[in-house]
Amino acid sequence: MLILSFALAYSGLAMVSLSLQRHYRDLRGVLPSSAMVRGLRLAGYPLAMAAILPCIAACSLTIGIVLWLGMLTGAAVTLVALMAWKPRLPVLLGPVLACLAGYVL
Amino acid sequence: MTIRPALQGPGFRQSMAWLHTWAGLWFSWLLFAIFLTGTLAVFHDPINHWMKGGVSTAAAERTIDRDRRLALGLAYMAREHADRPMWEIWPANDDEGNALNVFWKDDQGHYTKAWLDPSTGQEYKPVKAVQMRETLGGHLFVDFHYRLHAGLAGLWIVAAATVAMLVALVSGIVTHKRIFKDFFTFRPAKGQRSWLDGHNAAAVLSLPFQFMIAFSGIAISALTLFPAPIIAHYGPGDAGRAAFRTDRLPASIRPVASGKTAGIPDLGQLARRAEVQLGQPVSAVTIDQPGDAAMRIAMYGAGEEHGARPHISRTTGMIAFDADSSVTDIRRPGEVAAGAASLTNEILSSLHMAGFGGIVVKWIYFLCGLAGTAMMGTGAVLFMVKRRNRHGGEFGAATARTYRVIEALNVAAITGLGLACIGYLWANRLIPASLAHRELWEVRMFFAIWAIALAHACLRSPLRAWLEQLAALAVFCLVLPVLNLATTGDQLVSGLWRGDAEAAGVELASLMFGSGALLSFMALRHKLSMSPSPRKCKTASVKRSEVSGC
Numbered sequence: 001m002l003i004l005s006f007a008l009a010y011s012g013l014a015m016v017s018l019s020l021q022r023h024y025r026d027l028r029g030v031l032p033s034s035a036m037v038r039g040l041r042l043a044g045y046p047l048a049m050a051a052i053l054p055c056i057a058a059c060s061l062t063i064g065i066v067l068w069l070g071m072l073t074g075a076a077v078t079l080v081a082l083m084a085w086k087p088r089l090p091v092l093l094g095p096v097l098a099c100l101a102g103y104v105l
Numbered sequence: 106m107t108i109r110p111a112l113q114g115p116g117f118r119q120s121m122a123w124l125h126t127w128a129g130l131w132f133s134w135l136l137f138a139i140f141l142t143g144t145l146a147v148f149h150d151p152i153n154h155w156m157k158g159g160v161s162t163a164a165a166e167r168t169i170d171r172d173r174r175l176a177l178g179l180a181y182m183a184r185e186h187a188d189r190p191m192w193e194i195w196p197a198n199d200d201e202g203n204a205l206n207v208f209w210k211d212d213q214g215h216y217t218k219a220w221l222d223p224s225t226g227q228e229y230k231p232v233k234a235v236q237m238r239e240t241l242g243g244h245l246f247v248d249f250h251y252r253l254h255a256g257l258a259g260l261w262i263v264a265a266a267t268v269a270m271l272v273a274l275v276s277g278i279v280t281h282k283r284i285f286k287d288f289f290t291f292r293p294a295k296g297q298r299s300w301l302d303g304h305n306a307a308a309v310l311s312l313p314f315q316f317m318i319a320f321s322g323i324a325i326s327a328l329t330l331f332p333a334p335i336i337a338h339y340g341p342g343d344a345g346r347a348a349f350r351t352d353r354l355p356a357s358i359r360p361v362a363s364g365k366t367a368g369i370p371d372l373g374q375l376a377r378r379a380e381v382q383l384g385q386p387v388s389a390v391t392i393d394q395p396g397d398a399a400m401r402i403a404m405y406g407a408g409e410e411h412g413a414r415p416h417i418s419r420t421t422g423m424i425a426f427d428a429d430s431s432v433t434d435i436r437r438p439g440e441v442a443a444g445a446a447s448l449t450n451e452i453l454s455s456l457h458m459a460g461f462g463g464i465v466v467k468w469i470y471f472l473c474g475l476a477g478t479a480m481m482g483t484g485a486v487l488f489m490v491k492r493r494n495r496h497g498g499e500f501g502a503a504t505a506r507t508y509r510v511i512e513a514l515n516v517a518a519i520t521g522l523g524l525a526c527i528g529y530l531w532a533n534r535l536i537p538a539s540l541a542h543r544e545l546w547e548v549r550m551f552f553a554i555w556a557i558a559l560a561h562a563c564l565r566s567p568l569r570a571w572l573e574q575l576a577a578l579a580v581f582c583l584v585l586p587v588l589n590l591a592t593t594g595d596q597l598v599s600g601l602w603r604g605d606a607e608a609a610g611v612e613l614a615s616l617m618f619g620s621g622a623l624l625s626f627m628a629l630r631h632k633l634s635m636s637p638s639p640r641k642c643k644t645a646s647v648k649r650s651e652v653s654g655c
Contacts, residue, residue: 002465017289060415063462069313070469076289076310077476084291 001058005051005068007097009075012048014094015040017079026087048072118280125276126488130511132269133485134518139263140481141522143250143318144474147459147467148614149243151607156242156533158593169197170223172373174205175390177226179372181219182207182395185228190359193391194372199407204231240533241544245551246526251322254548257329263322264330270319277308284309297490304483307476314473315480321457324450353443356403356423356434365398367428372402375426379404383422385438402426406438414438418451419460485515489567512567513559520574521558523622527581527615528554534592568633575626582619586612 017023019040024032032040051071056064082090145152178194186192186209193208205221220231245254252259278284288309291302308315328335339345339352351358369392376387385406394400406422416439425434441447455461459470489512491497500507532550536543562570589612590596600609 013289020286020289022286023289059462062417063415063466066417066456067462067466067469070466070473073311073314073473073476074469077306077472080289080291080306080310083289084293 001054002067002071003097004101005054005058005071006075007094007101008051008054009048009068009071010079010097011094012044012046012051013072013075013079014090015044015047017083018091019044023083023087026083027091048075051075118282121276121279125273125280128269128276129273129481129484130488132266132273133481133488134514135262135266136270137478137481137485137518138522139250139253139266140474140478141526142246144471144478145526146243146246146250147471147474148610149247151610152243152246152530153240154242154605154607155611156238156240156530158238158534158538158595169203171196171376171387174223175372175376177221177223178205178207179369181221181226181228182209187396189395190362191391191393192395193389195389196387199388201231238533238538239542239544241548245529245548251326260326260329264326267319267323271316274308274312274315274319278312281305281309297487297494300483300487300490304480304487307480307483311473311476311480314470315477317456318474318477321453324453325457327450353447355442356425356436359393360399360401362394362397363399366396367398367400369395369400370402370426370428370430375402375430376404379406379422379424382424382432382435383438385422388421398428400428401433403434414461417455417461418448419455420451482519485511485518489515509567513562513570516562516567516570516574517555517559520571520578520622521555521562523578523618524558524574524581525551525555527578527585527618530585530611530615531581531588534588568629572626572629572633575622575629579619579622579626582615582622585615585619 018027019032019037021031024030024036052064052068055067055071058064059067078093079090082093174196175194178196179192182189182192182194189209191210195204195206195208197203198206201220205223207219207221209217211217219228221227222229241248248254251263253262255262281287284305287302287305291299291306293299295302323330335345335349339348372390376390379387383404383406387404388407389405391403391405392400393403403423403425418439418441420436420439420441422438423434423436424432427433436442441451459466462469489508492508496504498504529547529551532547536546536550540546558574561574565573586597595608597609597612600612
């Protein structure tokens with residue numbers, strides 16, 4: 001359940017990070033179009049928000065909120081560390097985590 | 106978070122930057138210590154366990170006849186301590202391997218404990234495992250964290266530092282112009298730029314945690330730090346505080362003996378009723394004025410497995426019966442007796458101390474705590490890295506000397522404290538188990554090592570000091586499991602093998618910190634070997650932008 005939350009938070013934040021020019025350019029070599037930026041943000045933020053649901057399901061509402069903030073922090077730190085060392089890797093990690101979460105569920 | 110144009114005058118961001126730099130720097134060393142010890146304090150129980158040494162004693166009994174144990178406890182108290190106004194029975198104390206314990210207050214008012222054999226009800230003295238060491242254990246980290254091992258004065262200093270932290274957090278956010286654009290940015294191996302990126306990343310990514318931990322930390326001590334409301338409502342001094350306490354905890358008012366006798370009702374039956382009402386198993390029974398008509402029998406619930414409780418507040422359920430077995434008072438798990446403000450205080454305390462969510466939350470707090478510690482450490486180092494490149498002249502003629510002091514304090518606060526913490530664990534294993542007051546000696550070693558690190562940092566040049574202390578830190582952390590093997594014969598692998606996650610965890614964490622110190626040492630040595638010999642920061646002309654931080 002918490003792995004699912006981490007996967008959602010990670011994928012969401014990865015999309016949001018790609019919507020920023022600097023990180024998109026690191027990955028693709030070109031600047032993102034405004035449609036791409038909007039699309040990534042429109043997909044990324046809700047995913048990161050949705051990560052709260054498995055947390056609440058795992059515990060209670062109050063503890064779920066706290067856990068969700070922790071997941072966001074953990075996912076963000078993982079993302080930042082990976083992007084600093086190997087810009088392509090974080091994008092691959094998203095689907096891997098999603099599969100892992102699906103398997104665990 | 107956007108700053109509205111009206112506030113964005115030419116001086117505002119600069120003045121916030123000034124505030125952030127100086128409020129941050131002067132408290133950075135103290136806050137680093139508070140944060141590092143606080144982060145270690147998350148796992149103070151495992152650290153205790155490792156420091157006491159030895160494997161745990163008898164395995165906990167599985168089958169427990171609760172009714173019989175309550176009856177035996179009651180019989181023992183009626184036999185031996187019939188005149189005491191308060192009896193307490195723990196039918197299965199899981200802190201002591203499900204032992205049957207009874208408690209009362211002796212003539213001096215001290216809480217006294219006895220072990221009873223669950224099959225016969227006779228008292229016996231438990232045998233202490235030979236390898237157990239007298240130690241303050243992880244509690245030193247807790248005590249240092251919230252009051253610097255210095256009583257009430259320490260509490261006030263920590264509170265002041267926490268306010269400074271909140272000031273630094275807010276001013277840092279205001280100053281961080283590109284906070285959204287740079288949210289995920291970290292550029293390694295770029296010198297001062299990397300230190301700033303690291304400082305920002307550590308702070309911004311764990312920001313909710315930082316605000317929560319600072320604010321809740323002060324909130325825990327609110328009544329000590331803000332005594333005026335109690336004085337205004339309840340009067341000054343101890344009398345006022347006592348009156349406040351009874352108002353807040355009505356259950357602490359003990360019933361007065363009426364003089365009429367009454368039989369004690371069947372505890373087993375009351376316990377079953379309690380469990381139905383509270384939804385928790387009964388862990389403790391207290392009887393005030395036993396044998397009197399005014400007696401009160403309170404049954405306390407045991408929280409479920411730490412991680413499974415659905416609320417943040419840590420209070421367990423309590424239900425009180427009188428001599429006629431009717432319910433006089435009930436507190437459901439998670440509630441408090443005295444209203445919303447009291448509940449808020451309890452929740453803030455529990456939030457600060459990770460009193461919920463089990464091992465997952467503990468690890469989240471540990472990692473966020475390390476992030477906060479990194480935030481302060483990188484901030485302090487960044488201050489000097491920047492000024493090694495470009496002399497700031499903030500202190501006029503005394504600038505160079507002040508910078509030298511700050512450099513020394515940086516080393517002593519960061520690697521020095523690290524050495525003190527690992528040295529504390531080394532002292533635990535090296536000081537003989539039989540020495541009287543050995544726990545005092547362990548604490549003395551903690552502070553002594555820290556003082557030596559400070560002296561070392563003052564005597565050696567800054568970069569040499571960093572190198573040497575990082576090397577020492579790496580060695581002491583990495584060799585800890587070997588030390589454990591040499592002194593107790595126990596070590597990491599056998600700990601893991603027998604499922605002792607706590608002791609193994611302590612050693613694994615030590616290995617990780619040691620690896621971190623080793624990598625830092627190697628990076629700094631690499632940097633020093635690549636650049637010309639370090640110069641004092643008086644001349645700013647040499648461009649050192651390709652030099653990475655230590």
